[in-house]
Amino acid sequence: MKRALISVSDKEGIVPLAKSLEKQGIEIISTGGTSRVLEESGVQITGxxxxxxxxxxLDGRVKTLHPNIHSGLLARRSDDAHTAQLKEHSIEPIDLVVVNLYPFKKTIENPDKSFEDAIENIDIGGPTMLRAAAKNFEDVTVVVDPDDYELVLTELxxxxxxxxxxNxxxxxxVFRHTASYDALIADYLTRxxxxxxxEMYTVTYEKKQDLRYGENPHQEAAxxxxxxxxxxxxxNAFQLHGKELSYNNINDxxxxxxMIREFTHPASVAVKHMNPCGVAxxxxxxxxYDKTYAADPVSIFGGIVAFNGEVTEAVAEKLKEIFLEIVIAPSFSQEALDLLTQKKNIRLLTVTLxxxxxxxxxxxxxHGGLLVQDEDTKGFLDADVRVVTEREPTEAEWEDLKLAWKVVKHVKSNAIVLTKNVQTIGIGAGQMNRVGSAGIAIDQAGEEALHSALGSDAFFPMQDTVETAGEAGISAIIQPGGSIRDQESIDRANELGITMVFTGMRHFRH
Known part of the structure; x- marks a missing residue:
């Protein structure tokens, strides 16, 4: 290795690297700000x-885009014609490239950035050099990540x-890095x-962690x-305590x-296998939390609980009584942490709401494709809410209907949710027919189904769900409406004294 080209935006670790290369007799070519930093540190550089x-x-827009640079990167050392052409044009090969790129991501993260700032931070020469060197990796070492400086120096x-x-x-x-860099730019300009x-959908993600396995132990995951x-x-949650999150933990x-983001009043949510088992x-x-636990004291065991406010000592005392995988909240009081961290394996996460x-x-x-859609962020205030029966809901029924509508949106279809006193009392999820889901929710609610509210994620294709609700004593229903047989459901609700509200919005969740 005789020549290295160094041009970095992130100067971390670059001086020790350059000094180590210089000690080995390697000529260092550098540009702009990088060359100034190296020279000020006593490193001899070639401009x-x-x-x-x-x-x-052009204000530095053009400096490395030149045949003397790219021929030195792309020439194959084993190709006699290439080496002859380098000699003919007095071009020296470049053996090591250390480049990282203009901070485009950091620029667009800044809420005060301008469009012009973003454009100026699209690197052109850097990716071109990186790609050229990476293409010729058999002859050229290319480093884009400061974490790899030590590896390269050790081998040298x-x-x-x-x-x-x-190499x-x-x-x-390098190609992962430039692809990610370009994907961010493409996404920004597309928006x-x-x-x-x-016509082309480009996305990029950064690894947060490797996982022990996926949904099952035989599946690898990250x-x-x-x-x-x-x-x-x-x-972007911060883990305060407990074991590493698993694949299923993250999904749940x-x-x-x-779900907890749906609420502004004090609320808690318990989840098991991607479905709520209690919300209040x-x-x-x-x-x-007391009401959430009472909603389904069996299913909450081994589940995940989320809150939309600080977990206090009083709440922690109750959480400590059962086995929970995860507790999520914006914050925990010190007293709550002192209590909950006595349990070795419980995971405590803070996340902003x-x-x-x-x-x-x-x-x-x-398999072989990707579906893309907007997230379902629409709520009760976005719906076209109208009462379609003769009887209007009471104030208490309205509160229960609103809760049922918020929760059913997060339950696997076909979904039915029963609520009473702003607490879920029965949840029927993932059934092949709607009346089946209603039956599960009603069975779970038992006698509490009397005078409760029922929420459905989609319309009733026939009146059988209303019939089932009436037999259980349910007094209020909220559903999207939109079936060609809506009137049959409305007529039957009137006969049974059930108030029914249409929202004009369904919430399928497959």
Missing amino acids: ISDVTGFPEI NDGGAVSAET KKLAAK EAGEKHP FYREPIGPLSSIA AEAALS IGETLEEA EGVVETRSQLTSI
Whole structure:
């Protein structure tokens, strides 16, 4: 290795690297700000203009885009014609490239950034050099990540060269890096241009952690997060205590978080296998949890509980009484932490619930493809709510109907939710027919079904669900409406004295 080209935006670790290379007699070519930092640190450098014979122009937009640079990167050392052409044009090969890119991600994360700022932080020369060097990885070592400096130096110090295996891995990392960089730019410009579903869909995610396994032990898995994702996400939660999250933990925790975001009054949510098993509102979080636990004291065991306020000592005393996988809240009092951390394995997560939840794209993979849709962030206030029966809901029924509508949106279809005194009392999920889900919810509610409210995620294709509700003594129903046989359900509800509300909005969740 004789020549290295160093041009970095992130200067972390670059001076020690350059000094180590210099000690090995490697000539260092550098550009702009990087060359100033290295020179100030006593490193002897060759300026990029000395190599190209051309000055940096256009405010630095053009400095490395030159045949003397790219021929030195792309020439195959084993190809006699290539080496002859380098000699003919007095071009020296470049053996090591250390480049990282303009901070485009950091720029667009800044809420005060301008569109012009974003455009100026789209790197052109950097990715071009990285890709050229990575393409020629058999002859050129390319480093894009400061974490790899030590690896490269170790191999140079030990054997005078970087191994072919390492060069190949570093090249693969470069192409992942530039692909991710370009994906962020493409996404930003696509949104700025107002295009919703472009002809090519490019996304990028950063690894958060490897997981022990996926849904089952024989499935390998890892957890990735959006580079610029929402703060109100499990991907950006902070774990205070407990074992590492599993694949299923993450899915269930996200389900719990998506539900608790629905509420502004003190509320708690218990989730088991992606479905709520108890949801309630109270005057305090302690009251909300008591009602959540009472909703299904069997299923909550081994589940996940989420709150929309600080977990206090009083709440923690009750949480400690049963086995829970995870507790999620914006914060925990110190007294609550002292109690809950006595349990070795319980996972305690804090996550922000503040700010407006923007509608984002929801991705679902299929074998060989990807489905993309807006997240279902619509709620009761977005619906076209109207009473379609002769009897109007009472004030108490309205509160129960609203809760049923918020919860049923998060239950696997076909979904039926029963509520009473702003607490779920029965949940029927994932059945092949709606009346079957209603039967499960009613059986779970038992005698409490009397004078309760029923929420359905989709319309009733026939009046059998209303019949079933009437037999259980349910007094209020909320559903989207929209069936060609709606009038039959309305007529039967009137006959049974049930008040029924249409929302004009369904909430399928497959």
